[in-house]
Amino acid sequence: MLYVVGHKNPDTDSICSAIVLAHFLNGVPAKLGNINPETEYVLKKFGVMEPETIKSAKGKEIILVDHSEKSQTIDDLEEGKLIGIIDHHKIGISTSEPILYISKSLGSTASIIAELCFKNIMDYIGGENKELKPDLAGLLLSAIISDTILFKSPTTTELDKILAEKLCKIANINNLEEFGMEILKAKSSVGNMAPEEIVSIDYKDFEFNSHKIGIGQVEVIDVKEVEKKKDDILKILNEKLEKEGYELLLFLITDIMKEGSEVLVVGDKETFEKIYGVKLENDTVFLEGVMSRKKQVVPPLEQYYSK
Amino acid sequence: MLYVVGHKNPDTDSICSAIVLAHFLNGVPAKLGNINPETEYVLKKFGVMEPETIKSAKGKEIILVDHSEKSQTIDDLEEGKLIGIIDHHKIGISTSEPILYISKSLGSTASIIAELCFKNIMDYIGGENKELKPDLAGLLLSAIISDTILFKSPTTTELDKILAEKLCKIANINNLEEFGMEILKAKSSVGNMAPEEIVSIDYKDFEFNSHKIGIGQVEVIDVKEVEKKKDDILKILNEKLEKEGYELLLFLITDIMKEGSEVLVVGDKETFEKIYGVKLENDTVFLEGVMSRKKQVVPPLEQYYSK
Numbered sequence: 001m002l003y004v005v006g007h008k009n010p011d012t013d014s015i016c017s018a019i020v021l022a023h024f025l026n027g028v029p030a031k032l033g034n035i036n037p038e039t040e041y042v043l044k045k046f047g048v049m050e051p052e053t054i055k056s057a058k059g060k061e062i063i064l065v066d067h068s069e070k071s072q073t074i075d076d077l078e079e080g081k082l083i084g085i086i087d088h089h090k091i092g093i094s095t096s097e098p099i100l101y102i103s104k105s106l107g108s109t110a111s112i113i114a115e116l117c118f119k120n121i122m123d124y125i126g127g128e129n130k131e132l133k134p135d136l137a138g139l140l141l142s143a144i145i146s147d148t149i150l151f152k153s154p155t156t157t158e159l160d161k162i163l164a165e166k167l168c169k170i171a172n173i174n175n176l177e178e179f180g181m182e183i184l185k186a187k188s189s190v191g192n193m194a195p196e197e198i199v200s201i202d203y204k205d206f207e208f209n210s211h212k213i214g215i216g217q218v219e220v221i222d223v224k225e226v227e228k229k230k231d232d233i234l235k236i237l238n239e240k241l242e243k244e245g246y247e248l249l250l251f252l253i254t255d256i257m258k259e260g261s262e263v264l265v266v267g268d269k270e271t272f273e274k275i276y277g278v279k280l281e282n283d284t285v286f287l288e289g290v291m292s293r294k295k296q297v298v299p300p301l302e303q304y305y306s307k
Numbered sequence: 308m309l310y311v312v313g314h315k316n317p318d319t320d321s322i323c324s325a326i327v328l329a330h331f332l333n334g335v336p337a338k339l340g341n342i343n344p345e346t347e348y349v350l351k352k353f354g355v356m357e358p359e360t361i362k363s364a365k366g367k368e369i370i371l372v373d374h375s376e377k378s379q380t381i382d383d384l385e386e387g388k389l390i391g392i393i394d395h396h397k398i399g400i401s402t403s404e405p406i407l408y409i410s411k412s413l414g415s416t417a418s419i420i421a422e423l424c425f426k427n428i429m430d431y432i433g434g435e436n437k438e439l440k441p442d443l444a445g446l447l448l449s450a451i452i453s454d455t456i457l458f459k460s461p462t463t464t465e466l467d468k469i470l471a472e473k474l475c476k477i478a479n480i481n482n483l484e485e486f487g488m489e490i491l492k493a494k495s496s497v498g499n500m501a502p503e504e505i506v507s508i509d510y511k512d513f514e515f516n517s518h519k520i521g522i523g524q525v526e527v528i529d530v531k532e533v534e535k536k537k538d539d540i541l542k543i544l545n546e547k548l549e550k551e552g553y554e555l556l557l558f559l560i561t562d563i564m565k566e567g568s569e570v571l572v573v574g575d576k577e578t579f580e581k582i583y584g585v586k587l588e589n590d591t592v593f594l595e596g597v598m599s600r601k602k603q604v605v606p607p608l609e610q611y612y613s614k
Contacts, residue, residue, distance in 0.1 A: 091402045096609035098397050098601065101410035121428055294405065302403040 002027030002083065003060045005074060007067035009203050012039045012146040012183075014066040016139035017109040018051055021065055021086060023136060024117070024127040030054040032074055036201050038146060041186035046138040046171075056080075063100075066109040068093040071205040084125070086112055088155075089294055090302070100125060107153065107160035110143030114163040137170035142183055149219055149256055150180040153291045184256055188220040195232035199240075199251060206298065208305035212245060217252040217293050223262070226253050230264065234283055237266040248272060248301075254291050261290045263297075275304045309334035309390065310367045312381060314374035316510050319346045319453040319490075321373040323446035324416040325358055328372055328393060330443060331424070331434040337361040339381055343508050345453060348493035353445035353478070363387075370407075373416040375400040378512040391432070393419055395462075396601055397609070399513075407432060414460065414467035417450030421470040444477035449490055456526055456563055457487040460598045491563060495527040502539035506547075506558060513605065515612035519552060524559040524600050530569070533560050537571065541590055544573040555579060555608075559600060567595045570604075582611045 004022040006014025010031045016039075022029035029051035035043070043050060054060070057080025064073060064085045069092035074080075084100030085093070088109050102125060104112050116122050117132045117140075132140075144164050148156040151164075164176060173179045190198050203216040220226055226233075230253075237249045248267040255261065264284050265272050272278075278285045290296045311329040313321025317338050323346075329336035336358035342350070350357060361367070364387025371380060371392045376399035381387075391407030392400070395416050398408075409432060411419050423429050424439045424447075439447075451471050455463040458471075471483060480486045497505050510523040527533055533540075537560075544556045555574040562568065571591050572579050579585075585592045597603045 085398075088405055090405050091398065091400055091408055093398055094401070094609075095398045096606040096613070098395055098410065098412040100412065101398055101408050103405065103408035105405040105407065115431070119428060119431060121426060121431070124422070124426060124428070299403045302401075306403070 001060060002063065003030045003054060003057075003080075004028070004063045004065055005030045005032065005054065006065050007069075007072040007204070008032045009200060010035055010039065011066075011202055012036070012042055012187075013108045013110055013143040015039045015051060016042065016143040017065040017086070017113055019048060020110070020132075020136045020140055021063070021113050021127075022051075024113075024122045024130065025063065025125075026128065027061075027063065028052070036187075037189055038183065038187040042139065042142040042146075042183065045142075046135040048135055048139060068103075069204075069206065071207050086125070088112060090298065105155075105157070107151075107156045108144045108147035110140040110147070111157075111160050111163050114140045114144070114167060115159065118163070118166060132170055134171050137167045138173070141167035141171050141173065141179075145180045145183045146187060149254075149291060150177075150184055152256065152259055153295075154289075155292045155295045184219075184221060188222065188225075188256070190218055190220060191222075191225040195229045195236055198226060198229065199233055199236050204293070206301070208302050211247050211305045213301060213305075214240070214244075214246050214249045215252070215293055215297060216250070217254060217261075219254040219256055219291075221256050223253060223255045223258075227262075230284070234264055234266065237264060241266050250297065252290075252293060252297065256291075259291060260286060260288045262286045263290075271304070275300050308367060309370065310337045310361060310364075310387075311335070311370045311372055312337045312339065312361065313372050314376075314379040314511070315339045316507060317342055317346065318373075318509055319343070319349055319494075320415045320417055320450040322346050322358060323349065323450040324372040324393070324420055326355060327417070327439075327443045327447055328370070328420050328434075329358075331420075331429045331437065332370065332432075333435060334368075334370065335359070343494075344496055345490065345494040349446065349449040349453075349490065353442040353449075355442055355446060375410075376511075376513060378514050393432070395419060397605065412464070414458075414463045415451045415454035417447040417454070418464075418467050418470050421447045421451070421474060422466065425470070425473060439477060441478050444474045445480070448474035448478050448480065448486075452487045452490045453494060456561075456598060457484075457491055459563065459566055460602075461596070462599045462602045491526075491528060495529065495532075495563070497525055497527060498529075498532040502536045502543055505533060505536065506540055506543050511600070513608070515609050518554050518612045520555045520557075520608060520612075521547070521551075521553050522557045522559070522600055522604060524561060524568075526561040526563055526598075528563050530560060530562045530565075534569075537591070541571055541573065544571060548573050557604065559597075559604065561598050563598075566598060567593060568597045569593045570597075578611070582607050 004018045006018045018029040031051045057074045060080040062080045086102045206213045251264040252261040311325045313325045325336040338358045367387040369387045393409045513520045558571040559568040
């Protein structure tokens with residue numbers, strides 16, 4: 001049986017891409033952990049069921065969506081058969097055999113899937129060319145909005161915007177801007193969350209040349225909601241660093257309105273300062289214009305550690 | 308300027324894929340070394356110019372075809388801008404930023420390009436949807452025949468055969484089988500070559516978890532032509548092993564008619580015997596049915612060394 005699986009700590013793109021792609025590939029959508037409040041809001045809005053959680057790849061054919069890094073995928077991936085990867089991140093895996101790999105530098109994995117739909121070339125990746133129903137169009141639209149932070153992220157491309165407009169029509173969304181703000185508000189509803197939850201909501205592990213780095217991110221409209229919990233978050237990060245043997249742990253509090261991120265840094269702070277050319281104050285620094293982990297935070301780290 | 312570049316020690320797939328893809332992407336086809344006699348035959352037959360040789364990626368936008376491994380690509384790749392990869396081998400690169408990556412498990416990179424042409428979706432990878440002219444169809448056809456050893460290699464898929472039939476019509480080739488044998492004969496014309504040339508004709512470097520491995524291959528209709536030079540080839544391999552610090556060097560003499568390969572092994576022979584479950588005699592062993600380096604020789608090595 002074919003499973004379409006997003007990354008650990010699933011976000012809206014990871015869950016929605018898995019659901020829609022599984023539909024066209026006649027497979028089963030799956031997730032590797034609990035969904036976040038934003039994704040819950042989106043699934044409820046379009047009346048689509050949560051994918052099942054899987055713990056093992058054993059005996060399964062697997063297509064990964066929205067990630068390729070081993071550190072972000074199912075633990076025993078090698079027990080299953082990796083068929084393909086559909087992703088919009090950097091290439092982060094090496095395989096022992098040829099597989100299907102479709103990667104484009106677009107704002108979301110959902111954009112890649114939407115493009116395959118609109119071009120009517122799902123058969124190009126082994127799927128079926130069938131109609132995109134309103135509910136699934138709504139999921140793809142939500143994922144694009146979520147991943148591009150309503151087109152504010154520097155990862156946004158012209159194509160993302162064109163695809164979103166088309167998806168709006170199919171999903172019967174009359175006002176893209178208004179709907180986008182709804183999603184962002186759901187994304188940002190962290191006021192009542194415990195600091196542990198805030199840290200883990202969109203957290204990813206990386207391994208750069210055997211250096212273990214962790215990067216969490218929360219995107220908020222009202223930064224104050226998170227800032228008052230900063231000390232607690234730093235404490236959690238420091239505990240995590242020690243217990244799990246990280247070299248560096250970053251947490252990005254991304255201000256959607258100001259279009260920048262406050263970065264909380266624990267671990268090898270000197271290296272962080274060197275890589276980004278900044279000075280930390282009380283373990284934090286505000287990076288103007290930085291909204292994308294993928295495009296603005298990961299590349300300098302990867303380049304530094306690969307030397 | 309955009310350059311479309313195949314791997315070091317270019318084979319027919321690498322050269323023809325670069326030429327045809329560059330045409331559709333309005334870029335420049337390039338190569339990283341001298342072409343082999345088979346490719347020379349093919350280019351002459353269809354009246355197409357040899358691509359220029361480039362030595363550096365500096366200041367260039369680069370699309371790699373038919374490879375992804377750093378050990379097989381242009382030395383200073385990081386000096387240029389890697390835009391994308393179109394390939395049919397295992398995933399062998401990690402990048403610091405998202406790129407275009409189109410990989411399918413087909414018999415040749417030319418098959419991937421032919422499929423994009425016939426589906427009229429060159430725009431999907433940023434190219435122009437234009438007509439495939441007979442000369443370029445001939446190049447793609449030749450590359451498919453060469454890489455699949457006229458559909459005898461286990462890498463061959465049904466799609467490769469369907470694409471080849473379509474390409475035949477456009478290229479005005481009346482008899483696919485006959486034309487295929489012409490190509491294989493050109494591929495096999497190693498009788499007059501020096502042993503050094505035979506070793507380097509289709510030679511690839513790999514790095515598995517920091518283990519340096521080299522694998523050369525020659526595909527012949529008449530094995531005797533190469534077998535009489537076996538001792539010389541073993542001597543060259545042993546010299547190369549010592550001088551360039553390999554852990555293991557393999558050379559495959561693939562018998563197109565018998566559909567199997569005699570493997571010459573120097574370096575860590577014990578590991579080789581363990582991985583493939585065979586016993587060497589005079590540093591060689593015949594592997595029944597083994598014709599594909601990519602699909603049959605590399606995966607067990609990669610799996611062994613990645614542990």
